[in-house]
Amino acid sequence: MVEIPEGYSGEGFHATSFDKVVGLARKNSLWPLPFATSCCGIEFMATMGANYDLARFGSERMGFTPRQCDMLLVAGTIAKKMGPILREVYLQMSEPRWVVAIGACASSGGIFDSYSVLQGIDQVIPVDVYVPGCPPRPEAILDGILKLQDLVQHESLRRRNSPRYKDLLSSYGIQ
Amino acid sequence: MALTNEHIKERLQQQFGEQVSEWEEHYGLLTFKAPAEMNLKVMQFLYDDEELRFRFLTDLTGIHYPNRASEELCVVYHLHNMIDNIRLRMKIYVPVSKPDVFTATQLYAGANWMERETYDFFGIQFIGHPNLKRILNVDEMDYFPMRKEYPLEDSTRIDKDDEMFGRGEL
Numbered sequence: 001m002v003e004i005p006e007g008y009s010g011e012g013f014h015a016t017s018f019d020k021v022v023g024l025a026r027k028n029s030l031w032p033l034p035f036a037t038s039c040c041g042i043e044f045m046a047t048m049g050a051n052y053d054l055a056r057f058g059s060e061r062m063g064f065t066p067r068q069c070d071m072l073l074v075a076g077t078i079a080k081k082m083g084p085i086l087r088e089v090y091l092q093m094s095e096p097r098w099v100v101a102i103g104a105c106a107s108s109g110g111i112f113d114s115y116s117v118l119q120g121i122d123q124v125i126p127v128d129v130y131v132p133g134c135p136p137r138p139e140a141i142l143d144g145i146l147k148l149q150d151l152v153q154h155e156s157l158r159r160r161n162s163p164r165y166k167d168l169l170s171s172y173g174i175q
Numbered sequence: 176m177a178l179t180n181e182h183i184k185e186r187l188q189q190q191f192g193e194q195v196s197e198w199e200e201h202y203g204l205l206t207f208k209a210p211a212e213m214n215l216k217v218m219q220f221l222y223d224d225e226e227l228r229f230r231f232l233t234d235l236t237g238i239h240y241p242n243r244a245s246e247e248l249c250v251v252y253h254l255h256n257m258i259d260n261i262r263l264r265m266k267i268y269v270p271v272s273k274p275d276v277f278t279a280t281q282l283y284a285g286a287n288w289m290e291r292e293t294y295d296f297f298g299i300q301f302i303g304h305p306n307l308k309r310i311l312n313v314d315e316m317d318y319f320p321m322r323k324e325y326p327l328e329d330s331t332r333i334d335k336d337d338e339m340f341g342r343g344e345l
Contacts, residue, residue, distance in 0.1 A: 081313045115320040116312060 002028060019157045026070075026096070027153040028058035030145070033069035035089060037076030040103035040135040044075045047138040057145060066092040071148065072125075075135075077105040078118045090125040091174065095160050098152065100144050101127045104134040126168055178259040180205040183227060190220055197266070206264040214250075214267045215277050221254060221263075222282060229254040229263065232283035235290060237297035239271075239323045247271040248299060252279070269299065271322075278304040296321035 002024055007016025032054070036044055048054050048062065055061075063069040066089050078086055090099065101121050104110035107130045109119035121127060128151055131144035159165055169175050183205060187195050195217065197208035209217045221229040234253040241247055246268030255262050269276055278301040279286040290301045291310040298319035301307055309316065 081311075115316075 022157060023153040023155065026155075027149045030057075030059050030071040030098075030149065030152065031061075031063045031069040032059045032071045032073050033064070033066055033089070033093070034062055035072060035074045035076075035086065037078065037082070038105070040075035040106065043135045043138055044073060044102060044141060047141045052138040052142060054142070054145070057142070057149065059145070066090070067094065069093060070097050071145075072097065072099045073102055074099065074106045074121050075102040077110065077112055078121055079116050080118050081116075083118050083121075083124045086121060087124045096152075096155070098128045098148055099125060100129045100131060100148055102131045102141055102144065103136055104132065107132065110134060124172065126172060178226065178256065178261050180261075180263075183261070183263060186224070186227060187217070187220075191217065204262055204264055206266065208266050208268065211250075211267045211269045211276060214252075214265070215279065215282065217265065218252065218254070218279060218282055221265075227256065228258055229256045231255040231257050232279065232285050232289075233262065235279070235286055235293060237293045237299055237321070239297060239321065240268075241323050243268065245270045248274050248297060250276055250293065250299060274299045275302055276300065277302050278307075280304055295319075298322065 004014060005016045005020035005024060007014055007020070009015075034041065034044055034048075036042075046052055059071070066072070070093065072090060072093060074086065090097070099121075101107045105112060105117070106121050107127075109117050111134070113119075118124065129144045129148045131140055133140050136144075156162075166175070180200060180203070184198060184207075187207070191209070191213070194213060195207050195209050197206075199206040218229075221227050231254065232252065233255045234251070236251055238249040238251060239247060240249060248269050248271050250267050250269070252265045252267075253262060254265065267276065274297070276299055278290060280290065280301075280303070287305065288310060290299075290304055291307060293299050294301060294304075294307055295309045295312050296319060308314070312320065
């Protein structure tokens with residue numbers, strides 16, 4: 001159950017602002033798109049599974065097409081050759097979309113300070129939440145997703161149209 | 176009579192004389208060096224000979240020996256005689272300034288991707304290869320990463336944020 005957002009209540013009605021309702025709805029029905037390449041992906045599988053149960057937070061099922069999903073979870077090492085593919089997946093998601101970098105490799109390249117590994121996915125796509133750990137435990141991944149839910153709930157409905165957001169995307173060469 | 180390392184060595188020396196050299200036997204694996212321009216001739220002999228029958232290429236890779244003057248790059252062929260279950264290792268050396276080697280793809284179709292990989296990581300030019308381009312690394316890469324010619328930490332790298340990795344100015 002979610003808490004009723006602030007507003008005016010009477011018998012049989014509740015009036016509140018639109019962005020609170022939209023934020024609440026978005027927050028509690030995030031559709032995850034797992035992009036798992038290595039051990040962090042295994043931890044993420046545990047997070048999805050019955051013990052940790054990501055579904056408790058409104059992400060009942062993984063979507064395996066970017067067109068249906070709004071939360072991209074990048075779990076694992078991304079090689080430089082994988083970079084353009086990850087970017088393509090991100091571009092195919094429709095707005096609003098959020099990205100979680102799970103683990104040290106996705107966040108910064110991790111231990112792979114190497115010629116072949118992308119030093120953090122934020123070199124190719126914007127990231128909303130970084131989850132540290134090598135690999136992070138399922139609790140950490142859940143914490144990251146809760147942090148993201150917080151961002152989603154309080155995001156202004158106009159954010160995606162703001163010049164600042166457009167600047168962010170154009171700094172990645174998107175649009 | 177079972178095929179032995181001594182016999183293979185004898186046959187090769189009979190055929191090629193002093194041109195095959197640097198004989199070694201690590202863990203029973205016969206190893207020798209052949210001249211770079213002779214690699215196909217030696218392999219063809221090993222392939223065609225009714226007794227030797229080395230008709231399977233197990234592995235092909237490169238090694239960089241920065242201290243071997245004018246033969247810095249090495250190409251290693253691991254050949255397998257499947258009938259007698261005997262393996263051998265052939266090495267050829269080329270200078271890093273002109274790393275040209277004849278392709279083995281006509282003899283062993285399996286050499287195709289392995290030569291691409293060796294080109295990708297060591298920059299060895301396989302002459303006559305049907306499609307010599309990078310196979311594992313990004314196409315835009317303009318260096319050969321497995322050569323021993325790079326400092327361990329490259330201070331000119333821009334793909335790491337130095338401040339976050341403890342390498343910035345103190």
